[in-house]
Amino acid sequence: MKLVLHIWRQKNGQAPGKMVRYELNNVSEHMSFLEMLDVLNEELTLNGEDPVAFEHDCREGICGCCGFMINGVAHGPQRGTTVCQLHMRHFKDGDELWLEPWRAKAFPVLKDLMVDRRAFDRIIAAGGYISVNAGSAPDGNALPIEKQKSDLAMDAAQCIGCGACVAACPNASAMLFTSAKVVHLALLPQGQPERHRRVRNMVAQMQAEIFGACTNLGECEAACPKKIKLENIARLNRDFLKASWIFREETTAAGAG
Amino acid sequence: MKLDARIPAGPIEQKWQKAKFEMRLVNPANKRKYNIIVVGTGLAGGSAAATLGELGYNVKSFCYQDSPRRAHSIAAQGGINAAKNYQNDGDSVFRLFYDTVKGGDFRAREGNVYRLAEISANIIDQCVAQGVPFAREYGGLLANRSFGGAQVSRTFYARGQTGQQLLLGAYQAMERQVQAGKVKVFSHHEMLELVVVDGRARGIVERNMETGEITSHVADAVILATGGYGNTFFLSTNAKGCNTTAIWRAYKKGAAFANPCYTQIHPTCIPVSGDYQSKLTLMSESLRNDGRIWVPKKQGDKRPPSQIPEGERDYYLERMYPSYGNLCPRDIASRAAKRVCDEGRGVGPGGLGVYLDFKEAIDRLGKNLIADRYGNLIEMYERITGEDPYTSPMRIFPAVHYTMGGLWVDYHLMSTIPGLFVLGEANFSDHGANRLGASALMQGLADGYFVIPYTLGHFLAGVKAGDNITTDHPEFQFARSEVDNRIKHFLGIKGKRTVDSFHRELGKALWEDCGMARNRKGLEAALIKIPAIREEFSKNVTVTGDTMEVNQALERAGRVADFLELGKLICRDALEREESCGGHFREEYQTAEGEALRNDAQFAHVAAWEYAGENAPPIRNTEPLDFEYVHLAQRNYK
Secondary structure (H helix, E strand, C coil), rough: CCCEEEEEECCCCCCCEEEEEEECCCCCCCHHHHHHHHHHHHHHHHEEEEECCCCCCCCCCCCCCCCCCECCCCCCCCCCCCCCEEEEHHCCCCCEEEECCCCCCCCEEEEEEECCCCHHHHHCCCCCCCCCCCCCCCCCCCCCCHHHHHHHHHHHHHCCCCCHHHHHCCCCCCCCEEEEHHHHCCCCCCHHHCHHHHHHHHHHHHHHHEEEECCCCCCCHCCCCCCCCCCCHHHHHHHHHHHHHCCCCCCHHHHCC | CCCCCCCCCCCCCHHHHHHHCCCCCHHHHHHHCCEEECCCCHHHHHHHHHHHHHHHCCCCCCCCCCHHCCCCCHCCCCCEEEECCCCCCCCCCCHHHHHHHHHHHCCCHHHHHHHHCCCCCCCCHHHHHCCCCEEECCCCCCEEECCCCCCCEEEECCCCHHHHHHHHHHHHHHHHHHHCEEEEEEEEEEEEEEEEECCEEEEEHHHHCCEEEEEEECCCCEEECCCHHHHCCCCCCCCCCCCHHHHHHHHHHCCCCCCCCCEEEEEEEEECCCCCCCCCEEECHHHCCCCCEEEECCCCCCCCCCCHHHHHHEEEHHCCCCHHHHHHHHHHHHHHHHHHCCCCCCHHHCCEEEECCCHHHHHHHHHHHHHHHHHHHHHHHHHCCCCCCCCCCEEEEEEEEECCECCCCCCCCCCCCCCEEEEEEHHCCCCCCCCCCCHHHHHHHHHHHHHHHHHHHHHHHCCCCCCCCCCCCCHHHHHHHHHHHHHHHHHHHCCEEEEEHHHHHHHHHHHHHHCECHHHHHHHHHHHHHHHHHHHHHHCCCCCCCCCCHHHHHHHHHHHHHHHHHHHHHHHHHHCCCCHHHHHEEEECCCCCCCECCCHHHHHHHEECCCCCCCCCCEEEEECCCCCCCCCCCCCCC
């Protein structure tokens, strides 16, 4: 099939960017979307032009590297699918596609379709863990966990940190990402000791990164390649409210800390 | 080169305890005086950085991805082994040790493997405490499933995303140390050179992949946890960015490279669909718990699978290996698939595929239970192929997956360069000539959480912290100039072929001559072909753009240049190992039934290759392997 691609080209974070039009003939329906871009890049390289920069690594939909907007939709038209798993059989001959990077203040553009998502790492560093040093764990079966809760925790834990939720949100909110980690840990008994501290610190970091506020539009859930549910945001809000209510200044009295 | 494995004396079950007690310690106040570099943030590197940070060392962690959470361990699907014996089915540390040595076709060190089995139980405890949502039974306890090469159920899993969940556990533990100020992460930074000063690893030179800036870092020890080199073959189940550069640079600085020819071809991957194919996708071995592998009995049978009656199907693994059936080890299952395809009984385009069929399991257990166990894998298959495995069987074919070879390390995980430690898939130590399923995650985490914290401390206790070596040292200056020159070289060639075209050509040569089956003639041909490809690469590759910017073509050029050198060493090692063992199958050495035929008298050893300069052949050193506890025998899975 033949395709017309309009791709956002931007040399670096400081340079201005623009859409550039490319035509591609002989696209096979068995190709993945990224393999189609590989073909384009090989052509560009042989013409001495700069190939299109995009993030990708595992190409199995799990590392979370890839992702950009296809015709205004994060990861493209197929629900629950990262762009590396999207195959060309979902497009037809003559289609015209517009590819743009994630748009969010907290995700500055690095080049073309690549953005800097380190803000997500900083949200996790603010509290997205259970504080347990290697070597100090009790037996794995010492603490039975209700299967349903464990399954719900797993549903939330599947987040791949790609940033589609932020890109899809008109407010560029990171609530779905943050709530997925908060809820994964809050559902498990191991996560209880730090539950309230965690949610407060992660939300504070999210705000410090200038992600927008959540207004329950639900675009994030629709765009999420791992189908992380909106109900996680509700659970985060409940935990956050409670945590704010019972908040006490942390002290290092009595040798704690 | 002297290879001292430093295996502690004494009975095997006491070796690690004894070693731990005998190792020197660094007191807490002194730990913060030491600077450690960890390259790679997968299960091994991430867990090592987190644990060393917890202990109080200053850690710098480097990864080429934009976040440490994206390392390729994340793609591991099926599970992680541990000798917990929760199923009461006869498992034990000794049995896991035994299965692993046997599964590796008697080419691993007993001492290392026993330690791995011993530590395996701690790993599960640690991960559960971190909040890894392993699969559970209704009673709330941990669930298990089976993997190849074992007759017990000792594999813990989190749906088909076990690697993801374990990696996120390690990543989160590491981010906790970032917050505590003990670990500093350099993401989108790629190590391009190792720096050795006075015979000791003292730092690295790396490139910031966003700005192109080259920076050197000094440390008291360097840890490489940079994964395997399966991408030498171009098409593999590895992530696109996986590369050999870190360990290859270390090799050229004096670290021995052990058993490069031990490459694992995984039996269950989605077959190649066209020339544009950029990678291959694994379908977890766990699918063989419930899926049955078959091909038509007749050659060239083109009927759709649903129209081939039961009696005309050959469930060849169940037929050939009745006691392990579909769960025989990977090397054996891959070769069996190749054999039936060579007989003209393969299915799908080009006859390069076999069926993995869930019909019987769906009839027996119901679609819901199958979806619960493998839903995400089945969905992934559907995305890629457009076919629905619930109604028609999957088509699968073997593909390059894992590399058992890697930098040589001793019991302390230290390479032949003092102060250079190598963890996870990047080292060679625990899997012999074939890795069993669900053992890679186990090894990565064992190395990072439970081995390196002890052995690194022992090393550091013997060297002084805070000497006056800086990046002004001539060795650092020299390493830096080597990096600059290489980059200048790639950008200056301005030839007519893309980096990828060379990489594909190398991969094809390796797959044909050094893939599932190897022979002298093919390997000798490859040893002529590969240097010729390398020669043309150095004259005719084109790398567009500049160095002081994001330049993905430049990144790939550096990696492919190293793959081209390693490819030759893989073939050389395969040629010199005149026997078949595990993933290394030499057609000249097989039993009457076509199984791998080892030559224990001459080859019960590790081949550790030593770099001898650009124009001299590398030196093949050997470390003999002794088997005191698992007696050398022809593997039998019948």
